[in-house]
Structure formats: structure tokens, C-alpha cells
Amino acid sequence: MRFALVFNPFKYKVHEENLRIVQKYFGMFPPLSLAWVAAIARQAGHEVIIIDARTLNLTKEGVLDRLKSFKPDIMGFMMTTYMFPETLEWIRYLKKGLDIPIVVGGYNLRVYPEESISHPEIDYGVIEQALDTIPQLFSALEGKGRLEDVDGLVYKDKGLIKINPTKLVDFDKYPNPARDLLPNELYAEFPTERKNFTVMITSLGCPYHCTFCEAGRTVYNPRRPMTVVNEMEECYNKYGIREIDIFDYDFTVDKDRTIAICHEIRKRNLDILWACRSRVDIDKEMLKEMKEAGCGRIYYGIESGSQEMLDRVKKGIRLDQIRETIRATKKLGIRALGFFLIGSPGETKKTVKKTVRFAKELKLDYVQFSKCLAKPLTPLWKEMVHNMGKDYWKDWILGKETDRPLPRHWTKLTNEEIDHMARWAYVSYHSQPYFLLKAVLKVRSFTEFKRKFSAFLDMVFSQEDISIKDPKFIAYHEEAKKLDFYIKGHT
Ligand code: B12
Numbered sequence: 001m002r003f004a005l006v007f008n009p010f011k012y013k014v015h016e017e018n019l020r021i022v023q024k025y026f027g028m029f030p031p032l033s034l035a036w037v038a039a040i041a042r043q044a045g046h047e048v049i050i051i052d053a054r055t056l057n058l059t060k061e062g063v064l065d066r067l068k069s070f071k072p073d074i075m076g077f078m079m080t081t082y083m084f085p086e087t088l089e090w091i092r093y094l095k096k097g098l099d100i101p102i103v104v105g106g107y108n109l110r111v112y113p114e115e116s117i118s119h120p121e122i123d124y125g126v127i128e129q130a131l132d133t134i135p136q137l138f139s140a141l142e143g144k145g146r147l148e149d150v151d152g153l154v155y156k157d158k159g160l161i162k163i164n165p166t167k168l169v170d171f172d173k174y175p176n177p178a179r180d181l182l183p184n185e186l187y188a189e190f191p192t193e194r195k196n197f198t199v200m201i202t203s204l205g206c207p208y209h210c211t212f213c214e215a216g217r218t219v220y221n222p223r224r225p226m227t228v229v230n231e232m233e234e235c236y237n238k239y240g241i242r243e244i245d246i247f248d249y250d251f252t253v254d255k256d257r258t259i260a261i262c263h264e265i266r267k268r269n270l271d272i273l274w275a276c277r278s279r280v281d282i283d284k285e286m287l288k289e290m291k292e293a294g295c296g297r298i299y300y301g302i303e304s305g306s307q308e309m310l311d312r313v314k315k316g317i318r319l320d321q322i323r324e325t326i327r328a329t330k331k332l333g334i335r336a337l338g339f340f341l342i343g344s345p346g347e348t349k350k351t352v353k354k355t356v357r358f359a360k361e362l363k364l365d366y367v368q369f370s371k372c373l374a375k376p377l378t379p380l381w382k383e384m385v386h387n388m389g390k391d392y393w394k395d396w397i398l399g400k401e402t403d404r405p406l407p408r409h410w411t412k413l414t415n416e417e418i419d420h421m422a423r424w425a426y427v428s429y430h431s432q433p434y435f436l437l438k439a440v441l442k443v444r445s446f447t448e449f450k451r452k453f454s455a456f457l458d459m460v461f462s463q464e465d466i467s468i469k470d471p472k473f474i475a476y477h478e479e480a481k482k483l484d485f486y487i488k489g490h491t
Contacts, residue, residue: 001046001138004072005038006063007031008090009054010083012473013403017370019422021463024475025455027189028055029199032247033078033106035177037130043175044135050181053090054475060090064097072098074141078106079116081376084397088119095121103137105130107214108397111376113154114161115397125154128166131174171204171221176231184239190451191297191335191366193444194243194273198235202228202261206249208279210301211313211379212344212372215249222253225260229268236270243296244274251276252290255283262286262293275299280317280325291332297365298329302338305358306351313344319358326362337366342425343418344372345380345410352421356428363434365442369425371418374406383409405467419466426459 012020031052038048049070053063067075075094077087091102105126109116117125126133129152136150147155152166184196203222206215223231235241252258265272275297276290290298300322304310307319329336340355359367374384376393385391387409395401405415413421429435443449 001041001074001141002070002072003038003041003046003048003074003076003138004067004070005031005034005048005050005076005078006067006090006094007034007050007052007054007078008087009057009474010086012470013082014467014469015373015403015406016082017373018368019371019419019426019459019463020467020470020473021455021458022368022426024458024473025190025451026475027192028187028475029189030055030177030179030182030184030187031078032177032199032201034076035179035182036174037076037078037105037134038178038181039175040130040134041138042178044138046138048178048181050178052182055183055186057474060093063090064094067094067098072100074101074103074138076103076105079104079108080106081108081111081393081397084108084116085399088121088399091119091121101141103134108376109154112394112397113163115394117154117156117161118398123156127152127154127163129169131169132167168219168221172223172227174223176234179235179239184241189245190455191275191337192243193296193448196239196241197243197245198239198241199245199247200228200231200235201247202231202251203248203253207253208250208316210303210315212341212375213249214375214377216378220253222257225257225264228261229264229270232265232270232272232274233268236272242272244272246274246276248277250279252278252282252286255286258286259289262289262295265293270294277301280322282325284325284328287328287332287334291334295334297335297337299337299339299366300325300329302359302362303341304344304351305355309344309346309351309355312346313341322358323362326364330363330365335365336362337368338362338364340367340369340425341372342369342422343408343411343413347372347411347413347418349413349417349421352425356425359425359429360432367426367429369422369429371422372408372411374408380410403469416466419464423459423463423465426463430456430459 012023034050038050041048051063051066077091079087095102101123102121103124104122109125109127113125113127133150133152137153139145140147140150150164153164155162187197205218205220207220209216272294273296274294277299280300302322303315310317326336338359342352374381392401392406439452
């Protein structure tokens with residue numbers, strides 16, 4: 001089969017957790033899920049392309065032209081709940097131009113498999129992982145099997161939607177993501193220090209159960225240390241990658257695995273700067289090992305400066321632990337970033353101020369203040385469904401709902417106040433003389449200075465007080481000139 005995977009661009013949403021300016025400067029990331037799917041399909045003997053229309057800034061027409069020259073038998077798209085409508089719009093357009101089957105996958109399929117493929121343009125959905133499902137589906141489409149025997153498939157049969165049971169897969173058995181199909185030199189994120197840059201996932205799931213997070217209590221499924229470092233080495237040798245952001249929900253969950261990865265990176269002498277996400281109840285010995293293996297940044301889930309708020313979202317950490325870990329991280333020379341939540345259960349203006357004061361006290365290198373959102377499958381979502389008397393996200397997938405701010409029954413703060421406080425938190429944090437001075441002193445290049453300074457100005461002057469739609473929204477292209485070369489001169 002000839003399989004074309006398309007990553008479509010997406011707009012800013014009023015209901016999303018980040019402010020518009022944060023989303024704008026977030027970065028340009030490889031469509032990793034599609035790269036996994038591509039590698040799986042290729043391993044089963046199929047020919048695959050990925051068109052990263054978002055990063056290459058391609059129009060629907062431009063993508064259709066590329067697809068026509070590849071002549072695919074089937075097309076695939078990754079679907080998140082939040083960006084579902086515009087992915088569907090792209091599917092509609094491209095299906096009209098090519099008239100071939102469409103298969104979708106991604107997190108949203110786990111939540112709303114039936115609703116996702118209820119749209120007439122979509123033929124098949126992969127509910128969980130593609131590892132077994134895609135090879136089995138393609139065999140069935142080639143007449144070598146039956147759709148009802150394909151694990152974890154959602155499909156249509158004589159007007160009825162049918163769902164086949166899923167099986168747990170071993171993440172270690174995956175081939176490495178097909179980064180050879182991606183424009184690796186174009187990716188970057190806000191704090192990037194080296195090029196080429198990529199993201200990695202070394203484990204699935206998270207054993208903790210914070211009430212605001214979609215990953216809570218999902219099966220922890222790690223890749224073995226050797227597999228992880230083999231992928232890193234491939235990135236280094238094949239794609240010239242020198243910086244990696246590990247996007248695992250919690251990279252440091254398993255101390256032995258983390259330390260084994262660090263030892264292996266050092267053994268192979270891989271000069272890679274890497275970042276990861278972690279809880280603050282991290283082992284200090286392990287921190288040292290991480291630093292020695294090239295860890296340059298750790299993104300900690302701190303959430304709040306109020307112990308009561310931390311307890312209410314079942315975070316299971318203490319303020320003194322946070323202080324101690326941030327101190328230890330900075331002492332080792334690792335940059336520390338804090339993720340904070342604004343508008344979580346019981347939040348008041350007073351607790352937001354406490355959180356911002358706490359963030360300042362920690363002297364973090366980066367901060368992210370997100371608005372607490374009722375994400376599908378979370379306890380907060382269950383509360384929202386109960387209070388609204390309907391499931392907003394289900395209706396959103398069915399095309400019956402609009403992009404609008406969602407109620408937060410768990411706090412007395414209004415949505416307007418939460419927007420306002422989130423913006424204030426950014427401006428207040430980044431206006432500290434200490435922070436400004438440090439930011440200027442630590443800047444390594446003019447590009448980095450420009451990126452950080454314009455993000456600051458945008459947050460002060462362009463970020464609206466109350467989130468509004470932005471039809472002209474485009475994410476920041478730091479490498480605009482290179483991009484131009486890529487589109488015109490690269491095949
Ligand atoms: C890397 C990443 C990104 C990257 C790249 C996008 C991507 N997914 O490749 C960037 C930064 C661009 C990104 C953007 C966004 N992301 Co994101 N992202 C991730 C992350 C951290 C890792 C993805 C990954 O590689 N996982 C490992 C692989 C093995 O698992 P997988 O992704 O589920 O893919 C498997 C199956 O789902 C399936 N599959 C997936 N896609 C497809 C497509 C086809 C055709 C088929 C057949 C199968 C298939 O097969 C894959 C292999 O088995 C996940 C969290 C996570 N840990 O998974 C969030 C996650 C997918 N993202 C999420 C969100 C919310 C977003 C954004 C909306 C954030 C924002 N506001 O901008 C955007 C939307 C992007 C879009 N177009 O819709 C949510 C989705 C939640 C939901 N309810 O839908 C997740 C689950 C994080 C979370 N818990 O909140 N993301």
C-alpha cells in the first residue's frame with residue numbers, strides 16, 4: 001500500500017489551556033505520532049510519506065499537489081480532541097480531491113472512537129496503538145484478512161460503526177520514529193539552544209492521578225534503556241540532532257531506568273543536550289547523573305504555591321519538596337522550568353498571587369502558567385459533564401458545539417478573571433529586574449534574544465485580557481528563510 005500521512009496546521013482555540021501568545025511562541029515540533037505510524041507501516045512493507053504541512057506552511061492546495069504526485073492508496077491523520085474540527089476540514093478537502101480511504105488515530109480515538117468516525121469522510125480509526133492495528137488493517141484492505149479480526153480498529157459495516165477490542169502492546173517493540181521523512185532542521189522550541197532539535201517519547205502512561213491530567217492512572221509502558229539510547233544515537237548520527245526534548249509525562253518515574261539511560265549516553269559519548277519532564281519528588285543522586293549525561297533543562301509540574309491547592313488536585317507533593325528540588329537542580333547547573341495552573345479547584349485571586357510569589361521565590365529559568373481545563377477522561381471533566389448535563393467535548397467532535405470558554409464549576413473565579421490573572425502572572429514574573437538581567441546575561445545568540453524579547457513584548461502589548469478568536473493565528477517561524485529554501489529548493 002502507498003500510505004500518505006498529513007500533519008495539518010492548527011489555529012489557536014479560545015477553550016485551550018494556554019494563552020494565545022504562549023501558543024504562538026511554543027515552537028515547531030515534529031509530528032512524532034505520525035513518525036511512529038510511518039515507521040510501523042514501513043516495517044510491514046508499505047511505502048510511506050509524511051507531509052508536515054504545519055511546519056512547511058503549506059496550503060491545502062499545495063498538499064493536494066504533493067499527494068497527487070505520490071498517488072497514495074490510503075491517507076492518515078492524527079487527531080486530538082481540541083483540533084478535531086480543522087483536521088476534519090483538511091480531510092474533507094483532500095478526500096474530495098483524491099477519493100481514497102481515510103484512516104485516523106491519536107488520543108481522541110481513545111476517548112471518542114465512534115463519534116470520530118461517524119463523519120462520512122472518515123473510514124477507519126485506530127483506537128489505541130498502531131503497532132498491530134495498521135499492519136493488520138492494510139493486510140485486510142489487500143484482501144488478506146477481515147476487518148472484524150483487526151485488533152483495536154473502529155470501522156463502518158453496512159452503516160453501523162463497529163469497534164474491535166484493543167490489546168496492550170510492548171512499547172519496546174516499536175521501530176524508531178521515521179524521522180527520515182521529516183524536515184528535522186526546521187524544528188525548534190522556545191528555549192532551544194542547539195540545532196537540529198527533535199522530541200522523543202521513551203515511555204507511555206503515568207501511574208499518578210492528578211485530577212486535571214489526561215494521563216492519570218494510565219499503564220506505565222517504558223522502552224528499555226538500550227532502546228532509548230539507540231534512538232538517541234540514531235538521531236545524532238543520521239539526522240544531525242544535538243538537542244532533544246523528552247516529552248514523556250514523567251521521564252524520571254523509574255530511577256534505575258533513568259540512571260541506566262544516563263550511563264549509556266555517557267558510555268557512547270553522545271554530545272546531546274536534552275530536556276525532560278519530571279515530578280519534584282525526584283531522587284537527588286539521579287539528578288547528578290542526569291546532569292553528567294547532558295540534561296540541560298527539567299520541566300517540573302509545580303502547579304501551585306498553595307499547599308491546599310496542591311492537595312485538592314491530588315498532586316502528592318509538598319512546597320518544601322519543590323523548594324529543595326529546584327535549589328538542587330539549579331545548583332547542578334540544570335535550567336529549571338515550572339508548570340503552573342491558574343483556575344484549579346478552589347482557586348481565588350489570593351491563591352493565584354501566592355503562586356506567582358512562590359514562582360518568583362524559586363527563581364525559575366522558565367515558567368508556564370496554564371489555565372486549568374476540564375480535559376476528556378479526567379476527574380474534572382466528569383465534574384463538568386455532570387454540571388453541564390452534557391458532554392461538551394463529545395458534541396464538539398460531532399460538530400454540534402462551538403469553540404467557547406468552558407465553565408469551571410470548581411472555582412469562584414470567572415473565565416475572564418482567569419484569563420486576566422494568567423496574563424498578569426506572565427507579565428509580573430518576566431518584569432522582575434532579576435529575571436530580565438539574568439535573561440539578558442544568559443542569552444547565547446541574537447536570534448535567541450530576538451525570540452525572547454519579542455515574546456515578552458507580545459505578552460505585554462498583544463495578549464488580550466480576555467481570550468478571543470484569532471483567525472490570522474500562525475505559530476512563530478523562527479527559520480522563515482530556511483523554510484522558504486525548503487519549499488522551493490528541496491524535494
Ligand atoms: C509529541 C506531541 C505533540 C507534538 C507533535 C504532535 C504529535 N502528536 O505527533 C506537538 C507539540 C506538535 C503537539 C501538539 C499538540 N498536542 Co500533543 N502530544 C505529543 C505527545 C507528548 C507525544 C505523542 C507521541 O509520540 N506519543 C507516543 C506514541 C507512540 O503514541 P501516540 O501519539 O498515541 O500514537 C500512537 C496511537 O495514538 C496511534 N496514532 C496516533 N496518530 C495516528 C495517526 C494515524 C493515521 C494512525 C493510523 C494511528 C495514529 O498510533 C501511534 C503509534 O502506535 C502526546 C502525549 C503522549 N505522551 O503521548 C501529546 C498529546 C497527543 N497532545 C495533546 C494535545 C492537547 C496537543 C495540542 C492540542 C496542544 C496545543 N494546544 O497546541 C496540539 C495539537 C496538535 C494537533 N495537530 O492536533 C494531547 C491530546 C489530548 C486529546 N484529548 O486529544 C496529548 C495526549 C497530551 C495530553 N495528555 O494532553 N503534540
